[in-house]
Amino acid sequence: MMNPGESSADKLLARDGVQRIPSEKLELFQLRDFVPPDLCQELISLIELDRRPSTLADAGDDNYFRTSETCDLDAGLPAVMRMEALLHALNGIDPAHGEPLQGQRYDVGQEFKPHCDYFNPGGKDWTRYCSVAGQRTWTFMIYLNDVDAGGATRFKAAKKMFQPEAGKLVCWNNRRPDLRENPNTIHHGMKVRKGLKYVITKWYREKPWGW
Numbered sequence: 177m178m179n180p181g182e183s184s185a186d187k188l189l190a191r192d193g194v195q196r197i198p199s200e201k202l203e204l205f206q207l208r209d210f211v212p213p214d215l216c217q218e219l220i221s222l223i224e225l226d227r228r229p230s231t232l233a234d235a236g237d238d239n240y241f242r243t244s245e246t247c248d249l250d251a252g253l254p255a256v257m258r259m260e261a262l263l264h265a266l267n268g269i270d271p272a273h274g275e276p277l278q279g280q281r282y283d284v285g286q287e288f289k290p291h292c293d294y295f296n297p298g299g300k301d302w303t304r305y306c307s308v309a310g311q312r313t314w315t316f317m318i319y320l321n322d323v324d325a326g327g328a329t330r331f332k333a334a335k336k337m338f339q340p341e342a343g344k345l346v347c348w349n350n351r352r353p354d355l356r357e358n359p360n361t362i363h364h365g366m367k368v369r370k371g372l373k374y375v376i377t378k379w380y381r382e383k384p385w386g387w
């Protein structure tokens with residue numbers, strides 16, 4: 177049986193418009209027009225109100241690895257609740273297994289270099305990030321606006337680049353069928369060349385989030 181912290185290809189493909197990116201190496205999907213324009217605008221306004229420099233687990237020494245700005249979105253706000261309801265209807269994941277929704281804002285020249293969303297087993301932050309809620313299972317990411325130039329998300333193993341497009345969802349399973357972390361999920365939020373880029377990210381965990 178599927179863990180309540182996971183979605184599945186069958187569940188996602190049951191929705192009209194969901195496309196699986198052909199690859200043996202990972203489970204990767206997109207859905208255009210997932211989030212309506214008025215909700216995209218509301219979420220952009222919330223990110224603008226409350227942004228701060230992004231941080232990283234296992235950051236290492238590269239201060240330019242993730243140069244965007246982040247915002248934790250308050251789960252009690254109507255726009256955030258609407259977003260959560262859309263996600264739950266699509267992916268079927270128990271909302272208790274979700275981390276709080278995060279917003280990201282990238283200015284010209286900002287990027288998130290190639291990385292995986294799961295935590296490195298045995299890495300120095302492993303205990304701190306995974307002791308309560310376990311490993312990250314699935315990632316759901318939504319572009320909130322069309323970017324003037326740049327800002328694509330590149331999945332090298334799948335030979336796929338997603339162009340930002342208001343309301344478009346990209347989602348993937350961070351693990352393989354045997355539940356080991358899948359390094360083929362490595363992805364690069366490429367530099368914005370012109371304009372701003374806003375995204376929302378939702379990460380799910382093996383166990384309930386609980387704090």
Ligand SMILES: O=C(O)CCC(=O)C(=O)O
Nearest residue numbers: 288328329365366375377
């Ligand atoms: O902004 C992007 O295109 C990628 C964002 C991302 O990978 C993340 O927030 O984990």
Ligand SMILES: [Fe+2]
Nearest residue numbers: 291292293363
């Ligand atoms: Fe990521």
